[in-house]
Each structure stands twice: as structure tokens, then as C-alpha cells.
Amino acid sequence: MAANKTLNGLEAQSAQARDRLLDAAERLFCEKGFDRTSVRDLTRAADCNIAAVNYHFGGKGNLYIQMFHRQMHRMMDRHREVIVRLTSTPGATLEDLLRGVVSQPLKQLERNDPSSAVMKLMVREVLNQHIGKDEILGSMKNEFFTMLGDAIRSFCPTLSLRNTQMLFFSLDALVIHPVLFSDFYLEVIPDLDIDGIIEHTVKVAAAGIRAYAGGGD
Amino acid sequence: MAANKTLNGLEAQSAQARDRLLDAAERLFCEKGFDRTSVRDLTRAADCNIAAVNYHFGGKGNLYIQMFHRQMHRMMDRHREVIVRLTSTPGATLEDLLRGVVSQPLKQLERNDPSSAVMKLMVREVLNQHIGKDEILGSMKNEFFTMLGDAIRSFCPTLSLRNTQMLFFSLDALVIHPVLFSDFYLEVIPDLDIDGIIEHTVKVAAAGIRAYAGGGD
DNA sequence: GACAATTTCAAACAAGTGTTTTATATTTTT
DNA sequence: AAAAATATAAAACACTTGTTTGAAATTGTC
Numbered sequence: 073m074a075a076n077k078t079l080n081g082l083e084a085q086s087a088q089a090r091d092r093l094l095d096a097a098e099r100l101f102c103e104k105g106f107d108r109t110s111v112r113d114l115t116r117a118a119d120c121n122i123a124a125v126n127y128h129f130g131g132k133g134n135l136y137i138q139m140f141h142r143q144m145h146r147m148m149d150r151h152r153e154v155i156v157r158l159t160s161t162p163g164a165t166l167e168d169l170l171r172g173v174v175s176q177p178l179k180q181l182e183r184n185d186p187s188s189a190v191m192k193l194m195v196r197e198v199l200n201q202h203i204g205k206d207e208i209l210g211s212m213k214n215e216f217f218t219m220l221g222d223a224i225r226s227f228c229p230t231l232s233l234r235n236t237q238m239l240f241f242s243l244d245a246l247v248i249h250p251v252l253f254s255d256f257y258l259e260v261i262p263d264l265d266i267d268g269i270i271e272h273t274v275k276v277a278a279a280g281i282r283a284y285a286g287g288g289d
Numbered sequence: 290m291a292a293n294k295t296l297n298g299l300e301a302q303s304a305q306a307r308d309r310l311l312d313a314a315e316r317l318f319c320e321k322g323f324d325r326t327s328v329r330d331l332t333r334a335a336d337c338n339i340a341a342v343n344y345h346f347g348g349k350g351n352l353y354i355q356m357f358h359r360q361m362h363r364m365m366d367r368h369r370e371v372i373v374r375l376t377s378t379p380g381a382t383l384e385d386l387l388r389g390v391v392s393q394p395l396k397q398l399e400r401n402d403p404s405s406a407v408m409k410l411m412v413r414e415v416l417n418q419h420i421g422k423d424e425i426l427g428s429m430k431n432e433f434f435t436m437l438g439d440a441i442r443s444f445c446p447t448l449s450l451r452n453t454q455m456l457f458f459s460l461d462a463l464v465i466h467p468v469l470f471s472d473f474y475l476e477v478i479p480d481l482d483i484d485g486i487i488e489h490t491v492k493v494a495a496a497g498i499r500a501y502a503g504g505g506d
Numbered sequence: 507g508a509c510a511a512t513t514t515c516a517a518a519c520a521a522g523t524g525t526t527t528t529a530t531a532t533t534t535t536t
Numbered sequence: 537a538a539a540a541a542t543a544t545a546a547a548a549c550a551c552t553t554g555t556t557t558g559a560a561a562t563t564g565t566c
Contacts, residue, residue, distance in 0.1 A: 089513080105417055107324040111554060121515050126555060128513095196416045199409060199469060200322055217477070237477055238489045241470075242463055249462030252416060260434070260454055272455045276497035283496035306543080328524060338545050343525060345543095 090128045092118040097139040102189040106136055106202060133203070140197075140208050143190040148212045150176060152219070159223045166227040166281065170274045173220065174247055178273070181251055182266040191251055228285035235284045242280055246273045307345045309335040314356040319406040323353055323419060350420070357414075357425050360407040365429045367393060369436070376440050383444040383498065387491045390437065391464055395490070398468055399483040408468055445502035452501045459497055463490045 096117035100109045111132050115122050129135040151173070158164055158172045180188045198205045220243075221236050231239070250257055250269050258264050313334035317326045328349050332339050346352040368390070375381055375389045397405045415422045437460075438453045448456070467474055467486050475481050 108419075110552075112552090121513095122554090123515075123556080124513085132554065192416060195469075196413065199413045199416070202325075205472070234478070238486075239493075241466060241474065241477075242489070242493050245462040245466030246459055249458060249465070252412075253458075255422070257458065260458075261451070269455075272459070275500050276456075276459050276493075279496040279500035280493035283492050327522080329522090338543095339524090340526080340546090341544075349524065 089118065089120045089124050092120065093124060093128060093135065094139055094142065097135050098143065098186065098190070101136060101139060102186065102193050105193070105196065105200075106132075137203065137207060140190075140194070141210075143187065144194070144208065144210075144212060147187055147190070148216065151216060155219055155223055159226060166224070167274055167278050169223055169227060170243070170277050171270065173243070174273045174277070175270050177247055177251055178266055178270050181254055188251055191248075195248065195252060224281065228281060230285050231281075239277075239281055239284065243277050246277055306335065306337045306341050309337065310341060310345060310352065311356055311359065314352050315360065315403065315407070318353060318356060319403065319410050322410070322413065322417075323349075354420065354424060357407075357411075358427075360404065361411070361425065361427075361429060364404055364407070365433065368433060372436055372440055376443060383441070384491055384495050386440055386444060387460070387494050388487065390460070391490045391494070392487050394464055394468055395483055395487050398471055405468055408465075412465065412469060441498065445498060447502050448498075456494075456498055456501065460494050463494055 093114060096114050097109075100113055100117060103109075104113075111122060111125050114132075114135070115124055118124070125132060125135055129138060154172045154176055155169075158169045161168070177188060177191060179185075180191075194208055197203060197208060217240060221240055224239065225231050225236055250273075254264075257269070310331060313331050314326075317330055317334060320326075321330075328339060328342050331349075331352070332341055335341070342349055342352055346355060371389045371393055372386075375386045378385070394405060394408060396402075397408075411425060414420060414425060434457060438457055441456065442448050442453055467490075471481075474486070
């Protein structure tokens with residue numbers, strides 16, 4: 073593949089167009105989606121020739137997927153770090169774990185981090201079904217699933233696997249919702265406070281979990 | 290407008306193409322989305338000429354919006370009925386209200402009702418931002434919001450407005466999530482049971498509400 | 507510096523898009 | 537039945553799309 077440089081330290085120069093293209097893709101695809109972002113839009117934003125997309129990535133679709141993978145890995149790395157840290161902290165409670173997991177994406181929302189835009193795009197893409205969900209999520213889905221599931225069960229050992237799975241989905245629901253529909257939140261609650269959302273989400277999620285586990289710490 | 294017939298009883302014959310177009314739109318747009326459904330796809334499915342879309346609706350975009358309104362009104366009518374019925378039932382509990390509201394869309398999911406496809410499409414469209422969210426939701430959003438909010442507060446009078454709003458969002462999150470990601474649910478829990486999801490959702494939502502209201506019925 | 511590989515470029519390609527046009531049926535009204 | 541309004545039809549229009557081409561420029565290697 074022409075995309076793989078010689079990696080001898082001077083690649084930065086020759087790989088510039090490729091990276092600029094990835095950056096432009098990240099921005100434009102998140103803004104307008106796949107269909108409404110043309111190759112000409114991308115190359116104009118990356119300041120390179122139209123043919124560059126096909127030369128470096130072999131097509132618009134591949135550029136899309138590569139951009140996705142780059143961002144998804146960044147997100148997962150952050151999540152991994154948070155969960156590992158919280159589960160290895162001695163006096164931590166269930167609420168602390170939930171707060172850590174929930175804060176991660178919601179704090180990104182607060183400071184307009186591009187990651188939350190990618191999160192939205194990811195959901196969009198799964199719903200649009202233009203590319204297979206496994207193509208985006210790959211193995212990360214299962215890893216995150218079991219990692220967080222185990223963490224929750226370490227706090228509530230009485231939870232069955234089935235209930236843990238359902239509670240995982242509910243937690244996902246509670247976190248994703250404000251990320252997706254932050255506009256609505258702001259419309260209804262003009263003085264929106266991200267920390268307030270975080271505490272609310274932790275409260276509801278913890279209540280849901282304890283409704284199954286019976287208040288056991 | 291040519292679309293408005295003389296309404297003298299014989300319109301059914303002449304309005305056929307228009308209705309067939311709306312039906313085809315409902316099906317194709319839900320399947321493939323707006324961008325990936327061409328006017329030629331629509332007219333082929335409705336068995337009429339390409340120009341019919343522009344003649345009857347004045348463009349592809351208007352057909353999309355009209356299809357949306359028709360479906361949204363159907364959905365809202367059903368929701369209205371459920372809430373009114375539950376709030377006027379003497380011995381009903383908070384769980385009964387929640388079960389009624391939650392069952393509505395989830396039961397549709399169970400029997401592959403086109404309404405759940407439209408629900409997915411609605412979220413897709415809000416995320417895609419191709420048409421303004423107010424154009425889809427219109428006044429229904431606020432109506433449903435206050436209607437359900439009041440119903441919840443009738444069971445938990447101690448709830449503040451702010452907390453009710455946040456809990457409304459959380460309830461929405463818990464209901465929408467399985468509708469959007471039913472594929473994931475099925476993947477993780479192969480013997481997926483809709484009634485189980487309903488009871489789970491009611492349990493978590495009620496626990497969240499009671500976490501604020503302090504167990505007050 | 508010379509040769510080879512890599513990257514960039516302008517132009518063209520083939521296919522698909524929504525919409526408009528113009529003419530022809532069909533229906534409704536007079 | 538004649539005239540007017542409405543609906544359908546095939547074709548063309550103007551435009552955008554992703555991709556390919558073949559030559560020019562740049563870069564790395566000997």
C-alpha cells in the first residue's frame with residue numbers, strides 16, 4: 073500500500089496530505105455526515121487534489137472507516153483508564169465508579185470536545201446502517217461491555233449476569249441520551265449544568281442498580 | 290395547490306398516485322434514509338411517473354416532511370390516549386403509569402410495527418440535522434412533555450419542576466435506547482423478551498423517580 | 507547527478523441526482 | 537359535446553457525485 077510510508081523519520085513531510093485528509097474528514101463527516109460530505113469538500117478542506125482521497129485511502133468509504141477507528145481507539149483508551157483507576161481505588165463506592173464512567177463523555181460534551189461529536193456520529197452511523205456496526209465498534213464493544221459489567225458486579229456481587237447486562241444497557245441509555253440530545257436539554261433547561269446532569273445520571277443509575285441488588289454495597 | 294382535490298367523493302381515484310407515493314415514502318425512507326432514497330426509487334415503488342413527486346408535493350423534501358407528519362400524529366394520538374387513561378384510573382400506581390407509557394413503543398417494537406421504524410428514523414433525522422427538529426416534532430414535543438410531566442408529578446407531588454424535567458429525559462433515554470439498538474440487545478441476550486425489557490425499564494425508571502421523591506406514592 | 511519510486515495535479519469519465527419541460531391523456535365543469 | 541382544469545408521460549436539463557487517467561512534479565536511493 074502506498075499509504076504505508078518508509079517510516080524513516082522523514083515520513084511526516086510526505087504523509088502530510090494523508091493526515092490533513094484525516095483531520096478534514098473528522099471535522100466534516102461529524103458536521104454533515106457521510107453522504108453530504110463530498111470528496112471535493114474534503115480535499116478542499118485538506119488543501120490537496122481530488123485524487124488524493126483515492127490515492128491515499130482507496131476511496132471515500134475507506135477514509136471514513138479509518139477516521140472512525142482513530143477516534144474510537146482514543147475514546148476506548150480513556151474509558152479503559154477510568155475504569156481501571158476506579159476499580160483499583162480502595163474506598164471507592166458504586167457511585168464513584170458510575171461518576172467516573174459517566175463523567176468521561178459528559179465532560180467532553182461540556183468543553184465541545186470533538187469526541188462527543190464522533191460519539192454522535194457513531195450513533196448516527198449505526199442507525200443509518202450505511203456501514204456495519206461491527207466495522208465501527210469492532211472488538212471494543214465487547215471489551216467495554218465485560219469490563220464495566222465486571223466492575224459493577226464487584227460492587228454488587230448479588231447481581232445476575234442477565235440483570236447486569238440489562239443495567240449496562242440502561243446506563244448506556246442514560247449517558248448517550250444527553251450527548252445526543254444536548255440541544256433539547258438546553259432548550260428545556262437554559263441554565264444547563266453538566267455537573268448537574270452527571271449527578272442526576274449517577275443517582276438514577278445507582279438507584280436502578282440498587283433496585284436489583286437490594287442496596288448492597 | 291393541485292394536491293387539494295375538489296373533495297366531492299370521487300377524489301379517491303384521482304388522488305391515488307399521491308397516496309401511493311406517501312406509502313412508498315414511508316417504507317423507503319425508513320429503510321434507507323432520505324439521501325439514499327432517490328425520487329426514481331420512490332416513483333418506481335409507487336408505480337407512477339418521476340414527475341409525480343414534484344407535481345403532487347413540490348419536491349422530494351416536502352414529500353419527506355408530509356410523510357413524517359402523518360406518522361408523528363399517529364404516534365402522538367396513541368400516547369395521548371394511554372396517558373389520559375392511566376391518570377384517570379382510580380387505583381393506578383406510578384409503576385402502572387410508567388408501564389403504560391413504556392409499553393406503547395416497546396410493544397410496537399415486538400410486532401415490527403412501522404411506527405418503531407419511524408421512531409428510529411425520527412432520531413436519525415434529528416441527529417442528521419437535515420431538517421430542523423421543530424419541523425418534525427412541532428408542537429407535539431411540548432405537549433407530550435408537559436402531559437407526562439404532570440402525570441408523574443400527580444404521583445410524586447414533592448418533585449420539583451427541574452427534577453421532573455431531568456427524570457423525563459431519563460425516561461425517554463430508557464425507552465428510546467432499546468428501540469434504537471434492539472439489534473444489540475438481541476445479540477447480547479438472544480432470548481430477548483420484550484415484556485422483560487418493559488418490566489426492567491419500569492423498575493429502573495421508578496427507582497430513579499423514587500430516589501428523588503423519597504418513596505412517596 | 508541519474509534513476510526509480512512516490513506523490514501531486516488538472517482534466518475527463520461515467521453514472522446518478524432532483525427538477526423542468528412539453529406534449530398527451532384524463533377528468534371535471536360548462 | 538365543447539371547453540377548462542387536472543393528472544400523467546417521456547425526455548431533456550443542469551448539476552453533482554466518486555473515481556480514473558496520464559502526465560508533471562517531488563522525493564528518496566544509488
